[in-house]
Amino acid sequence: MNAGQTTDNAAPDSAAFPVSAQAVSACVQQTVRADVQQTHAYVVADATGLLKLDAMENPHPLPEALKQGLAQRLAEVALNRYPSPESPALEAVLRGATPIPAQAPVMFGNGSDELIHLIIQACCAPGDVVLSPIPTFVMYAVSAQWNHARFVGVPTLPDFSLDMPALLATIETERPKVLFVAYPNNPTGRACRTEDLQALAHAMHPGLLVVDEAYAPFSSSSFMPHVLDLPNVVVVRTLSKQGLAGIRLGYMAGAPAWMAELNKVRPPYNINVLTRAAAEFLLAHHHVLDEQAADLVAQRAELAQQLAQMPGVLQVYDSQANFLIFRVADAAAVFQALRNAGILIKNVSGMHPLLSGCLRVTVSTADENRQFLNALQKVMAS
Ligand SMILES: Cc1ncc(COP(=O)(O)O)c(C=O)c1O
Known part of the structure; x- marks a missing residue:
């Protein structure tokens, strides 16, 4: 088949798309709501290769036996x-x-x-x-x-x-x-x-x-x-x-x-x-998930204590969730330095004036929390 030719079912080759991008965009501009056009789609930070502590996810994997049972159960779904x-x-x-x-x-x-x-x-x-x-x-x-x-x-x-x-x-x-x-x-x-x-x-x-x-x-x-x-x-x-x-x-x-x-x-x-x-x-099997949550609550207390003692951390806020926010002098610089060191947290300092200087970190396993604290210590010392 020549480039640009399509079968009945195939999508047209983009190089041979029959209308110009300008023609499409003129229609979009006149039809889509102005406030939609003026905004951006929800941005999810690229975490490839990074220790991901930005999105309040549970770091614990499922136990192997549960994974097997789940695979079997899903295979039966119609x-x-x-x-x-x-x-x-x-x-x-x-x-x-x-x-x-x-x-x-x-x-x-x-x-x-x-x-x-x-x-x-x-x-x-x-x-x-x-x-x-x-x-x-x-x-x-x-x-x-x-x-x-x-x-x-x-x-x-x-x-x-x-x-x-x-x-x-x-x-x-x-x-x-x-x-x-x-x-x-x-x-x-x-x-x-x-x-x-x-x-x-x-x-x-x-x-x-x-x-x-x-x-x-x-x-x-x-x-x-x-x-x-x-x-x-x-x-x-x-x-x-x-x-x-x-x-x-x-x-x-x-x-x-x-x-x-x-x-x-x-x-x-x-x-x-x-x-x-x-x-x-x-x-x-919710007891597995409940135990993981209980571990994170214990880790939260430990992480909060370590953060509070860290030079350069100005304030750590009490949290009832699986994350902590803490205040530093320059949130953007600390966020970027951590990212350069392979650790992704969330810079929330621009969300609201009350959050100025604030960073949010997801509470993780003892090992991952340690990696984060070590990296933060180096960033603060540099
Ligand atoms: C307070 C709050 N509600 C709801 C959600 C959305 O959760 P879900 O993953 O169920 O859409 C979030 C996600 O971060 C949240 O922080």
Whole structure:
């Protein structure tokens, strides 16, 4: 076949693509939303060849026997069939692994990212307000924007605790439809007080308080047991930080009436058969994941202590999550020097003025934490 020729099924050869790039781009410019055109796709740092401590992943691999069992289980999955719309078996193992009130239905998402998006989609008409304390997880603002809602952020206090008077005043004036509180928060690691969540739910009424517990496996408290105590709360969680980031499975629980409405905007086949089978199999062995999380909590205390003693580290913040943030004089320089030394962490100093000078590092195994600390020590001494 000559270059440029195509069969009925093959994509056209790009060299012989029949329309010019300019013609395509003129159509794109006139059709795609202006705010989409002005932004960048979500950037994921290239970690090739680097020790990856930037994304709050669990560093522990699955034990060999579990890998074998999982491979066998996945081989039996019927890939030719659409997933069934409900996931009763998955829900049953999840309830065995996590204390979710029995009367609270569960809805699954393609990561909790999808659930955040669906909540806003279900609740917000164009221009409605989505509120969150900031700095926080960036997807609340991003999802609000793509759903034509208006994101309002209320800065925390300098120690990253909630500014309750400011939040309550903003709820009063803006009447948000949805308030997201990450509990514990990313990127600060701080968990607010349970009483504050209750007060916020009361103030938000009838609007929805979403308690995002992505880091619950590492935290000493959870709002999940209270999710049915108030009429306007849902709790969102994920398996990502527990060692299963790759399968993309989030879930949320709340009162039946909330779940029934939120379920209406869920794409029918959002949880693929492989994800469902893997989660079912692995949650039946959740003690393995729980032990890994417990190890990371112990490592967090050790890492925080070592960081606090490191010359050049100005401040280390208490964290209830599987990461720590710490402040240095020049975050960009330290970040780059660590990267040059083969270690990838996250420079969060540009996210918000309160985070100026701050870097975020994922808590890892004792060995990887040691590699990070050794590299940081050299960077600080140079
Ligand atoms: C607070 C918070 N919520 C949700 C997520 C998204 O998690 P998932 O991997 O389930 O989409 C993250 C990811 O970093 C997060 O920090």
